[in-house]
Amino acid sequence: MSCIFCKIVSGDIPSKKVYEDEKVYAFRDINPQAPIHILVIPKEHRMDSVFNVDESNSELVAACFEAIAKIAKKEGLENGFRVITNSGADGGQTVNHLHFHLLAGKKLGEKMV
Ligand code: DGP
Numbered sequence: 001m002s003c004i005f006c007k008i009v010s011g012d013i014p015s016k017k018v019y020e021d022e023k024v025y026a027f028r029d030i031n032p033q034a035p036i037h038i039l040v041i042p043k044e045h046r047m048d049s050v051f052n053v054d055e056s057n058s059e060l061v062a063a064c065f066e067a068i069a070k071i072a073k074k075e076g077l078e079n080g081f082r083v084i085t086n087s088g089a090d091g092g093q094t095v096n097h098l099h100f101h102l103l104a105g106k107k108l109g110e111k112m113v
Pocket of ligand 1: 004013015016027028029030031039085086092093094095096
């Protein structure tokens with residue numbers, strides 16, 4: 001097992017846990033890009049990125065977004081937040097285990113879309 005995020009889920013690499021359920025693990029990003037920067041990942045490494053999402057595994061995407069909604073409430077993000085997923089080299093992805101960045105804690109600037 002060489003995936004960094006799989007090692008975080010297993011506890012082999014320490015992380016600052018924010019949320020956990022049967023399918024999802026969420027933790028603070030090591031290199032935060034906002035006052036609140038949380039990574040939300042499926043525990044099972046069934047897809048490297050959104051590119052690999054299909055009808056056999058999309059319940060894990062739903063589980064991640066259900067977790068994001070719970071975390072947003074728990075962290076008091078009623079003023080708003082942003083969810084980003086980078087996919088592949090051109091998308092700027094550096095860790096090939098599907099993950100969602102939850103960014104918040106200030107008025108976020110510069111939007112691409
Ligand atoms: P991306 O570039 O979209 O693939 O995002 C990967 C993120 O993972 C990046 O924001 C930094 C974060 N990251 C990488 N290694 C670790 C780690 O060991 N611990 C934590 N907490 N975050 C990590």
